[in-house]
Amino acid sequence: MNALPDIDAIRDAASRIAPYAVVTPVLRSAALDALAGAELHFKCENLQRGGAFKFRGACNAVWSLSDEDAARGVVTHSSGNHGNALALAAATRGIQAHVVVPEGAVQAKLDAIVRAGGTLHRCAPTQAAREAMCAEVQAQTGAALVHPYADARVMAGQGTIALELLRQAPQLDALITPVGGGGLAAGVAIATHALKPELALVAAEPAGADDAARSLAAGSRIASMVPDTVCDGLRALMGQPNFDALRTHRVEVVTVSDAETIAAMRLLWSELKQVVEVSSATVLAAILKQPQRFAGRQVGVVLTGGNVDLDALPW
Amino acid sequence: MNALPDIDAIRDAASRIAPYAVVTPVLRSAALDALAGAELHFKCENLQRGGAFKFRGACNAVWSLSDEDAARGVVTHSSGNHGNALALAAATRGIQAHVVVPEGAVQAKLDAIVRAGGTLHRCAPTQAAREAMCAEVQAQTGAALVHPYADARVMAGQGTIALELLRQAPQLDALITPVGGGGLAAGVAIATHALKPELALVAAEPAGADDAARSLAAGSRIASMVPDTVCDGLRALMGQPNFDALRTHRVEVVTVSDAETIAAMRLLWSELKQVVEVSSATVLAAILKQPQRFAGRQVGVVLTGGNVDLDALPW
Numbered sequence: 099m100n101a102l103p104d105i106d107a108i109r110d111a112a113s114r115i116a117p118y119a120v121v122t123p124v125l126r127s128a129a130l131d132a133l134a135g136a137e138l139h140f141k142c143e144n145l146q147r148g149g150a151f152k153f154r155g156a157c158n159a160v161w162s163l164s165d166e167d168a169a170r171g172v173v174t175h176s177s178g179n180h181g182n183a184l185a186l187a188a189a190t191r192g193i194q195a196h197v198v199v200p201e202g203a204v205q206a207k208l209d210a211i212v213r214a215g216g217t218l219h220r221c222a223p224t225q226a227a228r229e230a231m232c233a234e235v236q237a238q239t240g241a242a243l244v245h246p247y248a249d250a251r252v253m254a255g256q257g258t259i260a261l262e263l264l265r266q267a268p269q270l271d272a273l274i275t276p277v278g279g280g281g282l283a284a285g286v287a288i289a290t291h292a293l294k295p296e297l298a299l300v301a302a303e304p305a306g307a308d309d310a311a312r313s314l315a316a317g318s319r320i321a322s323m324v325p326d327t328v329c330d331g332l333r334a335l336m337g338q339p340n341f342d343a344l345r346t347h348r349v350e351v352v353t354v355s356d357a358e359t360i361a362a363m364r365l366l367w368s369e370l371k372q373v374v375e376v377s378s379a380t381v382l383a384a385i386l387k388q389p390q391r392f393a394g395r396q397v398g399v400v401l402t403g404g405n406v407d408l409d410a411l412p413w
Numbered sequence: 414m415n416a417l418p419d420i421d422a423i424r425d426a427a428s429r430i431a432p433y434a435v436v437t438p439v440l441r442s443a444a445l446d447a448l449a450g451a452e453l454h455f456k457c458e459n460l461q462r463g464g465a466f467k468f469r470g471a472c473n474a475v476w477s478l479s480d481e482d483a484a485r486g487v488v489t490h491s492s493g494n495h496g497n498a499l500a501l502a503a504a505t506r507g508i509q510a511h512v513v514v515p516e517g518a519v520q521a522k523l524d525a526i527v528r529a530g531g532t533l534h535r536c537a538p539t540q541a542a543r544e545a546m547c548a549e550v551q552a553q554t555g556a557a558l559v560h561p562y563a564d565a566r567v568m569a570g571q572g573t574i575a576l577e578l579l580r581q582a583p584q585l586d587a588l589i590t591p592v593g594g595g596g597l598a599a600g601v602a603i604a605t606h607a608l609k610p611e612l613a614l615v616a617a618e619p620a621g622a623d624d625a626a627r628s629l630a631a632g633s634r635i636a637s638m639v640p641d642t643v644c645d646g647l648r649a650l651m652g653q654p655n656f657d658a659l660r661t662h663r664v665e666v667v668t669v670s671d672a673e674t675i676a677a678m679r680l681l682w683s684e685l686k687q688v689v690e691v692s693s694a695t696v697l698a699a700i701l702k703q704p705q706r707f708a709g710r711q712v713g714v715v716l717t718g719g720n721v722d723l724d725a726l727p728w
Contacts, residue, residue, distance in 0.1 A: 123438045125460065144686045145440065364723060371459045371688040371719035404686035408679060408728065 102343050103254035105292035108285065111158040111254040112261050118157050118190045119258075120146050124266045129369045134385050136392040139267040141259060144374050144404025148214075150331075151256060151402050152183035152246075155281055158255030159244040160187040168193050170240035175221075175228040177203035178331060179403055180246040185216030196241050198231045200224075206407065247281030248337030257285030263398050264293050272391075273398035276380045277301035277310045277351065278332035280340025282402065287347035299349045300391070302384035304329045304356065310336045311351040314344060328356045328412060331377035331403065352384035352391070359383045360412045366401070376412055378402045417654050418569035420607035423600065426473040426569040427576050433472050433505045434573075435461050439581045444684045449700050451707040454582040456574060459689050459719025463529070465646075466571060466717050467498035467561075470596055473570030474559040475502040483508050485555035490536075490543040492518035493646060494718055495561040500531030511556055513546045515539075521722060562596030563652030572600030578713050579608050587706075588713040591695045592616035592625045592666065593647035595655025597717065602662035614664045615706070617699035619644045619671065625651045626666040629659060643671045643727055646692030646718065667699035667706070674698045675727045681716070691727055693717045 103111070125140045143151035160172060171194035174184050181197040188195035195216040199208060200223035208218060221231035235241060244252065259282070264270065273290055277283040283301045290297050303310050306327035313319045319341040325333040336344070344351075354362075363379035366372055378401045385392050385399070418426075440455045458466035475487060486509035489499050496512040503510035510531040514523060515538035523533060536546035550556060559567065574597070579585065588605055592598040598616045605612050618625050621642035628634045634656040640648035651659070659666075669677075678694035681687055693716045700707050700714070 123440075125438075128462070142686075147443070149686065367688050367723055368721075371457075371464065373682050373686040373688060406683075408682055408726075411723075411726075413723070 101250050102284065102339050103250045103257065103288060105289060107250065107254040108257040108261060108289045112258040114161045115154055115157040115255060115258060118147065119154055121262060122146055124263065125370055125372065127369045130365065130382070134392060135389050136385065136394060137396045138385070139263070139270065139396065139398050140370060141263045141398060141400045142372060143259065143400060143402050144372055144378065148179065148183050148186045149403055149405045150179035150183065151259060151282060151400070152179040153186060154258050155252035155255030156180065156183035156187040156244060157190065159249065159251040160184070160191050160193070162251045163242055167242050170242065171196060172244050173198070173232055173235045173239070173241040174244045174246060175232050176246050177207055179405060181216065182207065182210045182214055184244055185211050185214035189215045194241070196235045196239065198228055198235065200228060247279030247334065248339055250339070252281050253285040253288070253340070255285065256282040257289035259400060260286045260289035260293070264290070267396070267398060269396045270297060270398045272298040272300065272395045274300040274302060274381045274384060275400040276332055276377055276402055277303050277336065278307070278377070279334035280310065280336040280344060282400065283349060284340045284343035286400065287343055287349055291347050299347055300384065301344065301349050301351045302380035303351050303353050304332050304359065304380060305353040306356065307333050308353045310344065311353050313341055314351060329359060329377040329380060331375060332380065352388055354380050354383040354387055358387060362386060364413055372401065373404045373406060374401050375403045375406045378404070416565050417599065417658050418565045418572065418603060420604060422565065422569040423572040423576060423604045427573040429476045430469055430472040430570060430573060433462065434469055436577060437461055439578065440685055440687065442685045445680065445697070449707060450704050451700065451709060452711045453700070454578070454585065454711065454713050455685060456578045456713060456715045457687060458574065458715060458717050459687055459693065463494065463498050463501045464718055464720045465494035465498065466574060466597060466715070467494040468501060469573050470567035470570030471495065471498040471502040471559060472505065474564065474566040475506050475508070477566045478557055482557050485557065486511060487559050488513070488547055488550045488554070488556040489559045489561060490547050491561050492522055494720060496531065497522065497525050497529055499559055500526050500529035504530045509556070511550045511554065513543055513550065515543060562594030562649065563654055565654070567596050568600040568603070568655070570600065571597040572604035574715060575601045575604035575608070579605070582711070582713060584711045585612060585713045587613040587615065587710045589615040589617060589696045589699060590715040591647055591692055591717055592618050592651065593622070593692070594649035595625065595651040595659060597715065598664060599655040599658035601715065602658055602664055606662050614662055615699065616659065616664050616666045617695035618666050618668050619647050619674065619695060620668040621671065622648050623668045625659065626668050628656055629666060644674060644692040644695060646690060647695065667703055669695050669698040669702055673702060677701060679728055687716065688719045688721060689716050690718045690721045693719070
């Protein structure tokens with residue numbers, strides 16, 4: 099499960115999810131291009147099913163199972179977009195999704211998982227309790243674990259974004275994604291370099307959860323850190339296979355402050371007219387922080403999701 | 414100037430604006446389809462240049478002028494999206510745009526007009542003062558008046574939305590736009606019925622500015638009314654040629670309360686992930702208010718603009 103997908107696996111994923119996933123549009127903004135001094139091609143995964151790119155990986159994992167395995171359902175621990183995505187993906191195959199959620203998770207996100215048909219299992223808000231509850235559900239039901247990012251099927255699903263984006267904007271010479279656990283960054287790196295090896299890959303990371311930046315600088319994965327960032331989608335530590343992929347593909351990490359990210363989020367709302375969640379805005383924050391890195395280039399920019407609480411905007 | 418455009422004029426407008434305008438995407442939402450009980454195809458003019466459909470009409474008017482007339486510039490009175498659109502359109506031809514704005518207009522909108530290269534002319538906030546100042550600017554400069562909606566070139570430009578939308582979603586059997594002055598509603602009605610005469614046309618109107626509904630019911634245009642609605646883009650009274658077009662094409666008006674519109678705006682943000690201004694949300698409010706009118710149909714829904722003050726959301 100923890101090996102990395104190759105381009106064939108990513109192409110297979112694209113075929114597998116095609117009946118269910120949205121081919122998301124690529125949007126442009128003259129105002130943001132002028133601000134950045136580059137041509138920005140925004141891949142709008144906020145318009146993906148479930149409002150986030152996570153549906154791609156979850157859907158590929160669900161449809162990769164044999165009928166026999168699928169019949170026992172799937173399980174994961176995530177109170178965020180992955181849990182919701184797995185519930186939506188399981189529904190496309192008519193199987194059960196068990197989602198382990200820590201006490202204190204946001205009620206609106208739990209409601210969405212239940213609406214999608216998922217079954218909630220509550221546990222204490224620690225990593226150990228989440229893993230123990232996951233193991234318990236697996237033991238009781240035989241459900242297949244679909245890890246949010248350290249899973250080759252999930253990485254392959256996320257990598258389909260790059261296949262689509264390079265078809266929509268073949269002229270790209272750089273590409274930037276956020277990095278949290280690294281499922282998206284790894285899948286996109288593998289797909290991109292198989293198609294266009296010279297394309298520069300950048301990952302944007304909150305300064306308060308900069309384990310990817312520090313791991314790559316150190317040459318080995320930092321496995322513990324207490325994240326402190328408003329970017330709730332990017333608090334996970336990078337997985338080991340994800341780290342391996344980012345190192346192999348020479349992905350460079352740009353860290354950004356929460357204030358820079360919130361300012362960029364506001365720009366995406368006001369200029370691109372897209373409702374995106376705060377984690378999604380790290381990419382524009384990174385471009386505006388290091389414009390020399392992108393100057394004059396054709397840059398693919400992955401906007402990861404749009405699930406926000408409209409009553410609690412961060413500005 | 415006040416006659417109505419025909420389909421040939423609208424096709425000409427499409428060619429004229431093609432180098433400058435965005436072919437805006439059509440977005441879908443499974444959640445909104447389920448709520449409405451219909452298949453909704455959202456034409457996203459919030460993604461148009463300048464953030465509103467108004468660029469189409471202004472651009473067509475600007476490029477319809479002879480070189481000699483164009484050299485003297487254009488003038489209009491509008492502190493909203495049309496003023497900004499005319500300034501942007503004039504810039505594409507390298508000519509001057511004079512925009513008459515009433516004292517008390519929103520500073521952010523005035524800043525946008527100036528950024529686009531327009532020249533502001535301030536006047537008292539009355540219709541008479543606006544028209545007097547417009548006449549004065551015309552007398553001094555020879556600039557051509559581009560009325561926000563009672564102008565065949567403007568209506569033809571707005572009608573290009575229907576040409577695009579019917580190419581993007583030819584299966585439509587109903588189409589809904591907001592109605593204020595009626596430039597959009599008239600242009601779309603003329604274009605739509607030339608291509609697909611059986612298509613049902615609906616216009617959504619704020620109950621606090623329901624001159625279109627009352628004019629069509631009475632069979633003659635109501636020429637005075639004090640609007641009272643949060644929909645700042647829909648406070649204008651319908652023009653005479655606009656009324657004629659709506660009556661000829663049997664456009665049916667659905668009126669919606671501000672509360673219904675604000676609730677629909679929130680749905681467009683949370684489900685479609687689009688930043689749209691409150692006037693844009695009247696269309697979804699109308700669909701949700703009269704679902705039987707749209708049940709099971711393929712409905713084109715024009716989202717008119719996305720220029721909002723992110724610090725003053727109406728919920």
